Amino acid sequence: MNGLKSIATLIFFILLLTGCGPDSKNDQNTPPPALGDFEISVSEPSLVTQETGETKLVVDFTVKDGSGRSHELDETKDFRIALLKAMPSRVDTQNSSDPAFAFNGRHGNTYWKSFHHSSNTTNNRASMERVWDGTLVKTDEGYRYTFAIPDVLKVSDPYTADSSNNNGFIAWDADKLHRIVMAYGEQGNGFTYVFEWVPQESSDTAVSRNVIETGTCENCHMGEPLHHGPGYRSIDNNIAVCTACHNDSNPGAAPARRPLAAVVHQYHGNVFKLGSDRNNTDTYKQPVDENDMLVTDINGLVIEGNPFPQDTRNCTTCHSTDVAKASDANNWFEHPSQVACETCHLYRDRGAHDNQVGTVWVRNGEPQNSCSGCHRPYDRDDNGDPIIGQDASRSAKTVHVMRLENLAKARDSLEINVENARFIDDQFEVELRVSKAGTGIGSINELTPFINEHGHLNLLLNWDNGQGPMVANNSLNVADDGALGDGCEAQGEGLFLCHKDFTDAAIKPISNSTLTVNIADMPLCANRRDGELAECVTFEGIDLIKSPFVIAANNASGSFDVSGINKQHKLPVGADISSCNDCHKELTIHKLGEHPHAATDFQQCKNCHNSERSAFYPGMAADLKYHVHSFHAFGSAHSGEAPFPGAVNNCEACHTNAQYNLPSQQNTRPSLASGKYFSPALVACGACHLESSLANADPDTVAGDAPLNHMLNHGAVFGADTAAQATGSEQCATCHAIGQSQGVDKVHKVYDYR
Numbered sequence: 001m002n003g004l005k006s007i008a009t010l011i012f013f014i015l016l017l018t019g020c021g022p023d024s025k026n027d028q029n030t031p032p033p034a035l036g037d038f039e040i041s042v043s044e045p046s047l048v049t050q051e052t053g054e055t056k057l058v059v060d061f062t063v064k065d066g067s068g069r070s071h072e073l074d075e076t077k078d079f080r081i082a083l084l085k086a087m088p089s090r091v092d093t094q095n096s097s098d099p100a101f102a103f104n105g106r107h108g109n110t111y112w113k114s115f116h117h118s119s120n121t122t123n124n125r126a127s128m129e130r131v132w133d134g135t136l137v138k139t140d141e142g143y144r145y146t147f148a149i150p151d152v153l154k155v156s157d158p159y160t161a162d163s164s165n166n167n168g169f170i171a172w173d174a175d176k177l178h179r180i181v182m183a184y185g186e187q188g189n190g191f192t193y194v195f196e197w198v199p200q201e202s203s204d205t206a207v208s209r210n211v212i213e214t215g216t217c218e219n220c221h222m223g224e225p226l227h228h229g230p231g232y233r234s235i236d237n238n239i240a241v242c243t244a245c246h247n248d249s250n251p252g253a254a255p256a257r258r259p260l261a262a263v264v265h266q267y268h269g270n271v272f273k274l275g276s277d278r279n280n281t282d283t284y285k286q287p288v289d290e291n292d293m294l295v296t297d298i299n300g301l302v303i304e305g306n307p308f309p310q311d312t313r314n315c316t317t318c319h320s321t322d323v324a325k326a327s328d329a330n331n332w333f334e335h336p337s338q339v340a341c342e343t344c345h346l347y348r349d350r351g352a353h354d355n356q357v358g359t360v361w362v363r364n365g366e367p368q369n370s371c372s373g374c375h376r377p378y379d380r381d382d383n384g385d386p387i388i389g390q391d392a393s394r395s396a397k398t399v400h401v402m403r404l405e406n407l408a409k410a411r412d413s414l415e416i417n418v419e420n421a422r423f424i425d426d427q428f429e430v431e432l433r434v435s436k437a438g439t440g441i442g443s444i445n446e447l448t449p450f451i452n453e454h455g456h457l458n459l460l461l462n463w464d465n466g467q468g469p470m471v472a473n474n475s476l477n478v479a480d481d482g483a484l485g486d487g488c489e490a491q492g493e494g495l496f497l498c499h500k501d502f503t504d505a506a507i508k509p510i511s512n513s514t515l516t517v518n519i520a521d522m523p524l525c526a527n528r529r530d531g532e533l534a535e536c537v538t539f540e541g542i543d544l545i546k547s548p549f550v551i552a553a554n555n556a557s558g559s560f561d562v563s564g565i566n567k568q569h570k571l572p573v574g575a576d577i578s579s580c581n582d583c584h585k586e587l588t589i590h591k592l593g594e595h596p597h598a599a600t601d602f603q604q605c606k607n608c609h610n611s612e613r614s615a616f617y618p619g620m621a622a623d624l625k626y627h628v629h630s631f632h633a634f635g636s637a638h639s640g641e642a643p644f645p646g647a648v649n650n651c652e653a654c655h656t657n658a659q660y661n662l663p664s665q666q667n668t669r670p671s672l673a674s675g676k677y678f679s680p681a682l683v684a685c686g687a688c689h690l691e692s693s694l695a696n697a698d699p700d701t702v703a704g705d706a707p708l709n710h711m712l713n714h715g716a717v718f719g720a721d722t723a724a725q726a727t728g729s730e731q732c733a734t735c736h737a738i739g740q741s742q743g744v745d746k747v748h749k750v751y752d753y754r
Contacts (some may be wrong), residue, residue, distance in 0.1 A: 001026075002019075005184055014667065015237075023456050025055075031110075037065070037066035038063055038064065038065060038066070038071060038190075038191040038545050039063075039064045039065075039066075039068070039648075040061060040062070040063055040064075040147070040182070040191060040193040041061060041064075041142075041146070041694045042059060042060070042061040042180065042193070042195040043059065043060040043061065043723075044058055044197050044199075045058060045059035045178075045180065045197070046058055046059075046151065047153075047172075047199075048146075048399065049712075050428075053570050054150060054151040054154075055150045055151050055153045055154075055665075056146050056147060056149075056151075056152060056154050057146070057147045057149065058144060058145070058147075059144070059145050059147075059180060059195075060139065060141065060142065060143070060144050060145075061142055061143055061145070061182075061195075061225065062141055062142030062143070063142060063143070063184075063191075063437075068185045070142065072134070073143070073184065074185075075132060075183060077190070078130070078183075078184070078185070078232075078233075079130065079131040079132065079182075079183070079184040079185075080128040080129065080130055080131065080182070080183045080184075080244075081113065081128060081129060081131050081134075081145065081147070081180065081181065081182050081183075082110045082115075082116055082127075082128040082129065082180070082244035082245075083114070083115040083147060083149070083152070083178065083179070083180055084113060084114050084115065084178070084181070084182045084208045084243075084244065084247070084249075084737075085112070085113050085115075085173055085175065085176045085177065085178045085179070085180045085205065085324045086110060086111075086112060086113075086176060086177040086178075086206065086207050087109075087110060087111055087112070087113045087173075088110055088163075089107050089108055089109055089110060089308060089335070089370075090103075090107045090111075090161070090162070091107065091163070092104040092107060098161065099122065099160070099161070099252075099297055100160075100161035102157075104635045105336065106251065106338045106339055107337075108335055108336075108337055108338075108370025108371060108372055109331070109335045109337040109339075109370075110207050110208075110209045110328070110331075110335075111209070111247060111248035111249070111612060112179070112209060112243055112247040112248070112249060112488040113162065113170060113247075114126035114127070114244070114245075114249040114250075115149060115152060115155050115170060115248050116128060116129055116149070116155075116595055116754065117155060117156065117157065117158050117170075117249070117250065119156060119158065120156035120157060120168065121158055121162070122142065122158055122159075122250075123158070123250075123252050123256065124158035124250060124252075124253065125245070125250070125253040125256065125257035126244070126245050126249040126253065126257065127244075127245055127252065127656055128183070128244050128245060128248055129147065129149070130148075131145060131184075133148045134146055134148035135148075138413070145280070152171055152172065153169065155170045156168060156169060156170075157169060157250075158250045158252060158253070159249070159250045159251060159252060159359070159410040160161070164182070169464050173426060174197070174198075174200035174648055175198065175199075175200055175201070175202040175204065175206060176198065176199075176206050176207070177196055177198055177206040177207065177208050177209075178196065178197055178198065178199060179194060179195070179196045179240070180194070180195045180196075181193075181194055181241055181243075181244045182194075182195075182241050183235055183238075183241045183244075183283060184235075184581040185235060186233060186235060187223075187224075187225050187233070187235055187236065188591075190235045190332055191235070192235050192236055192238040192240070193242050194238070194240040199218070208327050208328055209328060209331075210326050210327040210328050210329075211319070211326060211328045211329070211331045211332070212239055212318065212319065212320075212326060213320040213322065213325040213326040213329060214325070214326075216318055216320065217237040218237060218241065219317070219482045219582050219583065220309070220582070220583040220645045220646055221234065221237045221645050221646050222646035222647045222650055222653060222753055223237075223646075223647060223752070223753060224237065224646050224647050226239070226242065227267075229302060232445075235435065236264045239260065239489075240320070241667075242260050242263075243259075243260050244259060245257065245314060246259055246260040246263055247259055247260065247340065255278070255281070255284050255285045256278055258285075258339075258682045259339055260342050260410070261339050261340040261343075262339050262340060263335065264318075265283070265340045265341075265344060266343035267306065267308075267343035267468060268306060268308040268312060268342065269306065269308065269312040269316075269343060270306060270344050271303055271305050271306050272287040272295075272301050272302060272303065272304065273287065273289075273290075273301075273302035273304045274286060274287060274288060274290055275287075275288045275292060275294070277292075281683075282294055285343075286707075287300075287301055287302075288300055288302070288649075289301075289302060292356070292474070296313070298541065298542060298545070301545060303545065304429075305544050305556075307643040307645065309583045309584050309643070310583070310584050310585040310586070311404060311585070312344065312515070312708070313398045313400040313404050314400075314401070314404065314405055314585050315333070315396070315397070315401055315402060315542045315547070317331055319332040324733070330377075332396060333377050333391075333395055333396040333397040334377045334424060335370075335372060335565070336370075336371040336372055336375055336396040337370070337371060338370070338371055341371055346347070356585070369613040371396070374394060375391045375392075375394050375395055375399070376394070376395060377391070377392060377395045377396070377397070377398050378390055378391065378395070379391070379392050379393075380392075381454070381571045403528040403548070404528075405531075405533075406526070406527070406528050406529060406530065406531035407526050407528050407549075407551040407572075408551065409531035409532075409551060410523055410524065410526030410527065410531050410532050410533050410534075410551070411526065411551045411552070411554060412435060412554065413435050413437050413532065413533060413589075414434075414435075414447070414450075414533065414553060414554075414556075415434070415435045415436075415438075415526065415599045416432065416433075416519060416553070416554070416556040417432070417433045417558075418430060418432060418435050418518075418519075418556050418557060418558030419431040419432070419433055419495075419558070420558070420564050420566075421515045421517045421558055421559075421560045421564065421663055422562060422563055422564035423463075423502075423509045423513070423515060423562040424562075424563075425677055426501065426502045426503045426505075426508065427499050427501060427502070428461050428476075428499065428500045428502055428515070429497065429498070429499045430459060430461070430476075430497075430498040430499070430517055431491075431495065431496070431497055431677055432459070432478070432488065432495070432496045432497075432498055432556075433493075433494050433495050433496070433553055434447070434494050434496065435494045436533070439494075440492075440493040440494020440495070441494050441705060442490060442494075443490055443491075443595050444457065444478050444479045444488065444496070445479070445492075448479065449535040449536065449537070450524055450525055450526075450533045450534070450535060450536065451522055451523065451524060451525070451536070452523040452524065452525050452536050452547070452550050452596065452598065453523075453536075454521075454596065455536075456477055456478070456479050456521060457477075457478045457479065457519060457521060457522045457553075458475040458477055458478065458519065458520045458521040458522075459475065459476040459477060459478060459498060459517055459518070459519060459520075460474065460475055460516075460517065460518040460519070460520050460604060460607035460608070461474050461475070461476055461500060461515075461516075462474060462515075462516045462517075462607050463509040463513040463514060463515050463516060464513065464514045464516060464569065464571060465510065465512065465513050465514075466512075467669055468571060468572050468610060468611065468667065468668075468669055469571050469607060469612070470507060470509075470612065471507060471514075471612055471729070472607075472608055472609075472612040472613030472622070473607070473608045474607070475520065475521075476488075476498060476500045478496070478498060481531075482497065482498060482499060485501075486498075486499065486500045486501055492578055509562055510561060510562075512561075513561075513562055514559055514560070514561060514569045515559065515560045515561070515562060516553055516558075516559050516569065516571060516603070517557060517558045517559075517605070518556070518557045518601070518603050518604045519555060519557075519604070520597045520598070520599060520604050520607070521558045521596060521597050521598065522552070522553035522598055523550045523551070523552055523553070523591050523592070523596045523598040524550065524551055524552070524553050524598075525539065525550060526549060526550075526551055527549070528548065528549055534549065536549075547591075547592055550591060550592065551591075552588045552591055552598035552599070552600050553598060554600070555599075555600055555601035555603065557601070557603050557604075564750065570602055571602075571606040571607070571610075571626065572606075572653065572666040572667060573602040573603075573605075573606055573656055573667075574624075574625060574659045574660070574664070574665055574666035574667050575602065575624075575628070575654045575659065576654065576655060576656045576659065577601075579603060579652070579653060579654050579656070580654055582647075582653075583645070585734065586600065587600060588600050589605065602624075605624060606624060609623060609624045609627050610622075610623055610624070610667075611623045611667065611669040611670060611671040611672065611723075612672060613672060614672045614673050614674060614675065615627065615673070617636075617637050617638065617693065618674070618693065618696065619638075619673060619674055619692065619693030619694055619695040619696035619697075620637075620638060620673060620693045620694055620695070621671040621672060621673040621678065621683055621694050621695075622665065622672075623667065623671035623672070623683060625664070625680070625682065625683055625684040626670065626671060626686070626687045626694060627674070627682045628654075628685060629687030629688055631687070632644040632654075633648050633687065633688040634687075634688075638692075638693045647749040647753065649749060649750075650748070650749075650752075650753045651744065651745075651748050652750055652751065652753060652754070653753070654688060655687075657750075660744055661733075661737055661738045661739075661744065661746060662681060662732050662733040662736050662737045662738075663681065663730065663733045664681055665733065666682040666686060667680060667684075668680055669723060670683070670717070670720070670723045670726035671683045672696045672729055673693075673695040674695035674696075676695060676719040676720060676721065677717070677719070677720040677722060677723050677726040678694060678695070678716075678717065678718060678719065678720070678726060679715070679716050679717040679718075679719070679720075679726045679729065679730050680730070681711075681716065681728070681729070681730050681732045682694075682708075682711050682716040682717070682718065685707075685711070685732070686707075686708070686711070689707045690704065690705050690707060690708055691703075691704025691705055692705050695719065697698065697718075711732075714730070714731045714732060714734075714735075715729040715730040715731040715732070716729075716730055716732070717729060717730075719751065
């Protein structure tokens, strides 16, 4: 009997322990649901005729919080809603007296027609209505909302060409796809939601306008709300909310209210200075010169750049080609629109005026009323029918994505290999093999015509004694004659013997050093149509302004012991290149400009941007752990203008989860700034948490520098004379290591972005 009791007791405790295990519902390590994560459900809306004869749109919906409980909407929070319908492409008119004649040439694409126009004035803008201006009633199931639109069947159309057959009113069109867009609350405690339906199904398939795959913007913007001007704060990056107002419902609303295609393409793609005076329709959103006058000559263009962190021809960064994820994913190249295209091609396609309409182009003597007239997506067979999947030579896909692929093809035709490196008798020697199109070159001068300004190839020579690169910016010009001094000598079949004299150097490799060699300063010129390297002097005109013919050479690297035996080694870097390429696509730094290093590999960057180099900018460190953090948080000169499009506190946007712990994981040495040394965590954290540049921080007079006192009180070293004096005293990890009470993972809310 006692044995049975013992067995029963044992089973009880096993079951008890099982119930506390990680797979149980009692797991205390599972965080509670976030109450700000809302679940929305919408019933199909209906038209209701009022006693007064007006027709109202009524919709029932429920809102539940993260725990599944009904959520009571807060009237103090902003709540907006919009009603739209998807319409097929407009058709040009031949009647020059018709106001729509001015918009010929901008058609060829579907568009959203908004029911939220306050009048039929020709420049009236689409909008969203505030829910609190309509009628919101609490029901047993959730809420019932009656739109504030006085009569949904009698909305005056500001673009009368769309409603000429409906007495100037926007038609309900029950067989068209309709959309309701909701936006409630604020970031972290709100929601956006889209509901689409066709009120009355018909035999004809309703057009849709689902162009961008859900989540695409998050690759760079993460969970951050998209940019918006004063008066409205975006809740997230749901572009359906953007299109509720930024659509082509009324072409006459531009340029004051432009379609999203125009806004986004111009913000990401245009690099020229644009007019900003909305009252001047000749210059607003058009290229202007330094005096804000309309550019009439290529020499008047002013380059301002844009925040897009990659080549703007990477259309597929934002546009998918997977129609399973976005029904109209191929819209960008099957139906390119002048509204979108001319936002980047403003100067080349001169003829654009205040409503962003370009000239009508002619092909084979026939006027083309849309971009696809010339930039047709697919080749055609003998019957003139498109061959789906066979891209035409001038399709939007070909002239953007394929041009980039051709540049890459040309780049890959040049192959450089570091075959050996050694340090003998104070000489850093490197054996370099260079081939073009599979054939070894006989002289470095054979490459010179293909290298963009300033036209030379450098080797980056460094060594690692176990803590990272020992020198900064130690280069060798491969074009220099090695028979006369530092430089290279041809050995035949593409092999070059290069050497640099370290006899008078203050620091040299030691017996256990690992030598590292990389290439740099090699931006290549290529014909983006045929995929071959091209002499840089052949490019002219507008090409010299935007340099779309330049691509960085592939990095060549090697690591060896001082005797020349190959070693597997990489300079330590605390970031993840694949994560960086979520935004940068193919990371390329300094491709153009005064110092065109054309770096694509962290190993190249680390040769210059390491702990042994101060920055050009006063008070700043050039070490990557400072330079990159500072650039993404404050801009290149720590000026306060940050181009980072996402959440700057999201460590895992750039780092793996093993790279941002404390103490410093990869870059452990103190860094130079203004000739002084600063301890490693101070450098990395101070890049964001100190308002002033590193060496100029002053917590006594600059409020934004106050965190420096906290750092110094816990072992940070500020402005030491030697690296040794700034090493080994930081105690940051005690509180800020991952898992601690104030760990970097917690204070940066890293887990919110996973």
